[in-house]
Amino acid sequence: MIPFKSQQEQAAALQLDADGNLKHFLTLDGLDRALLIDILDRSKGFVGVAQQAVKKVPLCRGKIVANLFFETSTRTRTTFELAAKRLSADVLNLNISTSATAKGETLLDTLRNLEAMHVDMFVVRHADSGAAHFIATHVAPPVAVINAGDGCYSHPTQAMLDMFTIREHKRDFAGLTVAIVGDVLHSRVARSQIVALNTLGVDEVRVVGPSTLVPERAEAALGVRVCHDLREGLRDVDVIILLRLQNERMDGGFLPSEHEYFHLFGLTEKRLGIAKPDAIVMHPGPINRGVEMDSSVADGARSVILEQVSNGLAVRMAVMSMCIGTQNLALAAAGKAAEAELADG
Template sequence: MTTDVSAKMQRDSEGRLRHLITLEGMSRDELTALLDLAQFYVRSPGDLPARDQTLSGHTVANLFFEPSTRTRVSFELAAQRLGADVVNLDMQTSSRVKGETVLDTIYTLQAMHADILIMRDAEPGLPAHVANFVAPNVCILNAGEAHLSHPTQGLLDALTIRQHKPDFSKLKVLIAGDISHSRVARSAWHALTTLGVGELRIAAPDDLMPKASEFAGAKRFDDIDKAIAGTDVIMALRIQRERMSSAQIPDEATYHRAFGITVDRLKKANQGAIVMHPGPMNRDVEIASSVADGPQSVIQQQVTNGVAVRMAVLATVVRNVQSRRKLK
């Protein structure tokens, strides 16, 4: 299923967001509204987290068919802080392992009155496919789809950037690493281009660069030193060890020397540039520990913002479904 179909699938008959499957096709006003609501839920370190009862009476089910720590836990906390009941399915021992289809799992959860289903899966198109079959009161949220999309990550990245550098039109943003296989990079591209980023750069070894038809408008680099020069935001992506051999990189040390974000390389960026990483990190591979833990790193702030963004998404889709019911 194409991303264009997914973009249409996620709206109700009135054009409101009912599911969140992709950031493609969303307007700047829609993204800004989600970021504004997420900012409302952000609290300073040491303060008690934001809470309300927007999801009181609702049941959220986390269906993670791939491993996850940050995304799964932040969705769980977000739902709990909005007053929902939360169920985490252990997919390694679920009925799917015994041969049950995904749709049968979904129908079972619906029968138990789970009405917000959060999905992560390696199969492209699965969230949109499931959205075709769920009951009218059920919302599907994409928590990571193959290499295609990770919309809440794109939103939390945009929120983190906005907190430090509010005028996107003046920014040069670099995304560096395994772009070809990265759902994070694709969702960040959708968010940043829609929000009007001044210049988006992508940098990767040749074999990890996406097709020419993808990432329209982004400037491409195979030299990290040239790519990082004059940037305001640097987002490093995790490089998987199995990808290095396909990119003709003999080992992690070689990748770090050729492409890692180091203290010396960071000096080439603009003064006050921020450094990001979606996690989990391979320290001293795609990013030096001294950079990840350094004064320009906002990596932990990204994690904090992840909960706020997911609260904003949950609250928005639930309110939209409730508005539709009132109209009827």
């Protein structure tokens, strides 16, 4: 088995160019705090685009982005599509169920054909962990790959939009206690959130859930505090992140029933009172009301769930522009330098 530090180093080497700039965005493993803060700061600059009369900026003009979603998605796929369009890129949405892949064409052959169409970026969601990494190792060097969720492993843009939302409400990460409640075992979102929170320097990350839905040796492997009692897990926390029960990834008796789960771990107004008075409630969606939380909590004053969706646009614009938009800026700078040289001549 490859040591964890070596895995982080390999991930960083694949995602960053020689100058430390993003060329792919596959996982938060191996990325330092300064880069995560840079993503958050750039995202802040894109929030205002939604209020403009013309909701577009030219950073990715002339670029082609292909959305390759091998799993169903609503929020992630549509926000990536809208983010690309707001950056002035052209977008291809590949319908996997009717594509040549469904007819037996290999994934690599599909990629090669899309590369022949001069695609600049692949946004990939896949049921297999490591799929985005695999694609990134096989694309031509100028092509960028963004991981939109792979198996149970990673969902880096979701984690970063969650970090952005937390910072908007709490201003700083230092001193925060964050509880992640629910199906951590099957959650790629939770794994990315934990890496981000620890990298950004929160005081404590708590993983809260039944023992069947918490990874073995999570405290040592993930750097968290594990709580199997909801009251203990929520006590005096600043942020509560609820996770969906991923029944499609469960092949055994992980839970007696959804009713029993809600009885023990569902968030109600009363249980929310255990957290700090200004604690915020988050959920990556989709929500199973009456399972992960009451509707009164989901729609309540402390819920920031819809803000997460809005912030997802800004964060994905930031990441996409960092991966391929800088190429346009570099070309523009080179063009201006050439013009200046000719003028001097």
